[in-house]
Amino acid sequence: MRPLRYEGPIQRERLHYLDWLRVLAVLGVFYAHTADIFDKFYWHIKGGEQNTGLLVLVVFGTEWGMSLFFFLAGASAWFALESRTAGQFVSERFTRLIIPCLVGFILLSPPIAYLIAISHSLYHGNFLQFYPYYFENIHISWNPQWLGIYAYHLWFLVFLFFISTLALPVLLYLKRERSLRFISKLAAFCDRPGGLFVFVLPIALIQIALRAPFPGYQSWSDFFTWLLIFLYGFMFLAEPRFESAIQKQWKLALFVGIASLLIMLVASYTGVLSSWDSISTYSVGYVLYQLLRSIVTWSWMLFVLYFGMRFLNFSDKFIEYANEAVLPFYLLHYPVIVVIAFLTLAWNINMGVKFLFVSTVALIATLVLFDLFIRRIKVSRWLFGMKSFHEPQPEHAPETPLKSSSSPPLSR
Numbered sequence: 001m002r003p004l005r006y007e008g009p010i011q012r013e014r015l016h017y018l019d020w021l022r023v024l025a026v027l028g029v030f031y032a033h034t035a036d037i038f039d040k041f042y043w044h045i046k047g048g049e050q051n052t053g054l055l056v057l058v059v060f061g062t063e064w065g066m067s068l069f070f071f072l073a074g075a076s077a078w079f080a081l082e083s084r085t086a087g088q089f090v091s092e093r094f095t096r097l098i099i100p101c102l103v104g105f106i107l108l109s110p111p112i113a114y115l116i117a118i119s120h121s122l123y124h125g126n127f128l129q130f131y132p133y134y135f136e137n138i139h140i141s142w143n144p145q146w147l148g149i150y151a152y153h154l155w156f157l158v159f160l161f162f163i164s165t166l167a168l169p170v171l172l173y174l175k176r177e178r179s180l181r182f183i184s185k186l187a188a189f190c191d192r193p194g195g196l197f198v199f200v201l202p203i204a205l206i207q208i209a210l211r212a213p214f215p216g217y218q219s220w221s222d223f224f225t226w227l228l229i230f231l232y233g234f235m236f237l238a239e240p241r242f243e244s245a246i247q248k249q250w251k252l253a254l255f256v257g258i259a260s261l262l263i264m265l266v267a268s269y270t271g272v273l274s275s276w277d278s279i280s281t282y283s284v285g286y287v288l289y290q291l292l293r294s295i296v297t298w299s300w301m302l303f304v305l306y307f308g309m310r311f312l313n314f315s316d317k318f319i320e321y322a323n324e325a326v327l328p329f330y331l332l333h334y335p336v337i338v339v340i341a342f343l344t345l346a347w348n349i350n351m352g353v354k355f356l357f358v359s360t361v362a363l364i365a366t367l368v369l370f371d372l373f374i375r376r377i378k379v380s381r382w383l384f385g386m387k388s389f390h391e392p393q394p395e396h397a398p399e400t401p402l403k404s405s406s407s408p409p410l411s412r
Helices: 016-035 052-080 086-107 109-119 127-136 145-174 177-190 195-210 220-238 241-270 272-278 284-311 317-343 351-373 378-383
Strands: none
Touching: 016 052, 016 284, 016 317, 016 351, 052 086, 052 145, 052 220, 052 284, 086 109, 086 145, 086 317, 086 378, 109 127, 109 145, 109 317, 145 177, 145 220, 145 317, 177 195, 177 220, 177 241, 195 220, 195 241, 195 284, 220 241, 241 272, 241 284, 272 284, 317 351
């Protein structure tokens, strides 16, 4: 099978801001999971005092943060298909996503589940007794939400693998010269004032159609929304004028993002939002709410992309190290946070001090585990989705699988 190359005039160099946004997004997920200990949503282990402000911040980040991950993943797919066949693309995604997911499911998920169970007095045996019990009580469902219930944060790797694989025929079609001409025309339209907001409509249509029958986080409504945004990321890398449009429209994106967010906050404070969110029929309020959420997601994504283009399009030793660490860090951070939250459960100290302590210790512990036991060991690198020591890095492909956290963020 021949490499899938487009021989037209577009040749993208490495875009370092994509690496920075990916690393910062993973760091944001880390602090969001730490905040879950203290916010008012359900989470596995709570830290006593709970804060509404943290809840607002976590929900705000959740509205657009995971979508940003899938957008970045779609951008990475453009680079990957410049030098890989379709078979190589799928094989690499399996190695970099499914293998680490299985490793995490076998080694990391059971300890998380055990600490949660004993902290809630749901289990009274030791860990060796609990280990087979955990796997015996997994109930697989046709709804992908089961992944978040039993595999916790690992759901993201499964979603990303299947989204990448299912999108592949469309990606190959979009690489054709005829499709690229269409993308070029679309980019020209988006270069007009406000043109980028045309992408909100398909997001809203998916949410309106699927959120009622598939409510909740990590459901089919989210899956197909993120599939669409993955395709958006791929298309945006196909035509540089999309970047130009973002640079021209960032002020509008920020204004719309703030305005739509304020509307959501006011609707939530007055109780209107809860009635819209809980209605499983296609009422006017339901439709307006899904449209509003779609606008929040897209406008804040555009602003964050502009911020990356404007301030983060450079490379240094830190981002080279962090970009290599991003997937193992994602795998390790969740169990580390749960362990430290469990150990500090009885501490009766100020919430801010406790948050700072848990986040700092968890960050250091995660980085130490990565550097000592994964980064330096060949087999560990493979098991946790990293490149081998001597595997070449493509000149302009940001290669990390995460290149690609609604309701309760227990497994975001």
